[in-house]
Every structure is written in structure tokens, then in C-alpha cells.
Amino acid sequence: MSQFTKGIVVRSTVAASSLIALVAVVGAGWKWL
Amino acid sequence: MLILVAAVLGVLSALVLGGSGRRLAELPVRALWLPPVALVLQVVIIEIVPDGLPALLSGIHIATYVMAGAFIWLNRKIPGLLFVALGAVSNGVTIALNDGTLPARAGALKAAGLPVHPEGFVNSGVRAHAVLPWLGDVFAWPVPLPLANVVSVGDVLIVGGLTYGAHVVCRSRLGRLLSRSSGSADSKPAQPGRRARRNSMSEA
Numbered sequence: 001m002s003q004f005t006k007g008i009v010v011r012s013t014v015a016a017s018s019l020i021a022l023v024a025v026v027g028a029g030w031k032w033l
Numbered sequence: 034m035l036i037l038v039a040a041v042l043g044v045l046s047a048l049v050l051g052g053s054g055r056r057l058a059e060l061p062v063r064a065l066w067l068p069p070v071a072l073v074l075q076v077v078i079i080e081i082v083p084d085g086l087p088a089l090l091s092g093i094h095i096a097t098y099v100m101a102g103a104f105i106w107l108n109r110k111i112p113g114l115l116f117v118a119l120g121a122v123s124n125g126v127t128i129a130l131n132d133g134t135l136p137a138r139a140g141a142l143k144a145a146g147l148p149v150h151p152e153g154f155v156n157s158g159v160r161a162h163a164v165l166p167w168l169g170d171v172f173a174w175p176v177p178l179p180l181a182n183v184v185s186v187g188d189v190l191i192v193g194g195l196t197y198g199a200h201v202v203c204r205s206r207l208g209r210l211l212s213r214s215s216g217s218a219d220s221k222p223a224q225p226g227r228r229a230r231r232n233s234m235s236e237a
Contacts, residue, residue, distance in 0.1 A: 011058035014065060016044050019195060021068035023040040025075060025101045026121035027191045 035180040036188055043196030052203025060111065060202055067104040071097040075156070083153035091133025094156060098125035113198020120190030127168040127187070128156070136163030137170035137183055144173035145181045157183065 001009075048054055074097050078090045098121065105118045128135045135157040142149050142159065149159055157170050170183035200208030 008055050008058040012054045012060075015057055015060050015062045016199075018062055018065040018068050019198075020037065020040045020044065021072045022101055022104060022117065023191050023195055024037055025068055025071045025097055026117065026124055027036040027040075027188045 035174055035182040035184070036192055038180060039192045040195050043192060044199045046196065047199035047203040047205045047208060050200070050205040050207050052200060052205035052208060054203070056203050057199070061108075062111070063107040064104055067100050067107075071100040071104075074100075079156055083155075087133075094133045095125075095129055098128065101125075111198060112201040113194040113196070116190050116194025116197060118194075120187035120192075120194060123168050123187030123190065124185060127165050127185075130164040131160055131169075134158055134160060135169050135185065136160045136166045138166070141171055141173040141183045144175040145183050146176040147181075147183065 044057075047057075074093055078085070078093050082090070101121055102118075102125070105114055105121060108114055109118070124135060134155060137157045137159055139149050139159050151158065160166075163169060168186055170185045170188075172184040172186075172189075174180065174182050174184060197211065199205075201212055202208070204212075
């Protein structure tokens with residue numbers, strides 16, 4: 001995997017994780033972690 | 034867990050349906066740290082110190098929604114976040130009006146196999162004189178379905194908004210269809226490259 005591809009994977013994962021954390025916070029999805 | 038799984042599946046579905054992960058990587062998300070910090074705070078007050086000072090726990094719970102609101106405002110141009118915001122406002126206002134607890138329908142809790150009267154602080158539970166009870170956890174994803182749980186109208190908006198946004202941002206087949214049919218500002222996830230650079234500079 002090239003550095004460029006790794007960068008895309010990391011940055012997209014970070015962005016998606018933050019948005020999903022937002023869902024957990026406002027949707028109380030953390031409750032069953 | 035139900036909502037989290039639904040959210041993850043919503044994002045992944047955009048990639049499965051031909052969406053571009055690169056577009057997601059270039060999405061200009063500001064203050065990325067806010068949601069994880071708010072999430073940690075919620076886990077602490079619910080899972081670690083649920084028997085602490087009720088007023089303090091309720092205050093922290095409401096504060097996490099303020100943090101979420103700030104994140105949404107900073108990222109309001111991201112497609113779908115309007116729906117997430119509506120869902121968050123629905124949940125957040127209802128929680129604030131009910132002393133830090135989202136009112137739940139007893140029948141929904143029973144259907145989901147959850148305790149109707151648990152001990153300690155709960156973020157969702159039956160209240161004797163709930164305000165706006167119809168905005169609480171009134172729906173059930175019942176047992177014996179996996180991840181049985183209760184769900185609010187706000188939750189549906191939140192997961193739907195994230196899924197919609199993922200499809201539009203990643204330009205999946207569904208996202209392109211939604212963009213064409215809506216013709217709204219959400220259909221124009223504009224200039225990710227320029228904003229991404231600005232974002233990375235601010236984080237440096």
C-alpha cells in the first residue's frame with residue numbers, strides 16, 4: 001500500500017470515526033459499548 | 034450499540050455502492066476532537082460514576098450535547114449534518130427539559146428487553162411527568178432481534194443524516210441520485226481540497 005493510499009485510509013477513517021462518535025453522543029449509541 | 038452499528042453500516046454502504054473513500058478523506062472536518070471527547074465524558078458519567086452527584090452528572094450530560102452542537106455548527110456545510118443537527122436538537126432539548134434524561138416509553142423498553150426502572154443515573158428512562166415524551170425513546174428494536182434497543186425520532190434523523198451525508202460526500206450511486214433529485218446545497222460538497230488544506234494547517 002502506497003503512502004498516498006495509507007494517507008487516504010487514515011484520513012477517511014479519522015473523519016468517519018469523528019462523525020460516528022458524534023452519532024454516539026447525540027444518539028446515545030455509547031450506551032451499549 | 035444499535036445506533037453505532039447502524040451509523041457504521043450507513044457509512045460503509047456508501048463505499049459499497051461505489052462511493053470514493055478519497056472524497057471522505059478530503060472532507061474538511063473541523064474540530065475532529067470534539068465528538069470523541071464528548072463521547073468519553075458520556076461513558077464516564079453513565080458507565081463509571083453513575084451514582085455521582087445527580088446535578089453534576091446531568092450538567093455534564095447536557096454539556097456533551099453543547100459540544101456536539103458546536104461541532105455540528107463548525108461543520109454545518111457537510112452534507113447531511115442538517116439532519117444530524119435536527120436529531121441532536123430533538124434529543125438534546127428533550128433531555129434538557131427532562132433533567133438530563135431522555136424519557137422512554139415503558140412498552141418500548143420492555144419490548145427491547147431493557148429494565149424499566151434501573152438504579153442510578155440513566156440517560157434514557159421512564160419518567161412520571163415527562164416533557165415532550167413523544168420525542169423520547171418511543172420506538173423499540175425488539176428482542177429477539179440482535180442489538181435490541183429503544184430508539185427516538187432524533188436517533189432516526191441522526192443515523193439517516195449521517196448515511197445520507199456519506200453517500201453524497203463519497204458520490205456513491207445513491208449519493209449521485211440523491212444529489213440530482215434534491216438539488217440542494219447538500220448536493221454540492223464543494224471544494225474539499227481547498228478546505229482540507231486549510232483544515233490541516235489549522236491542526237498543525
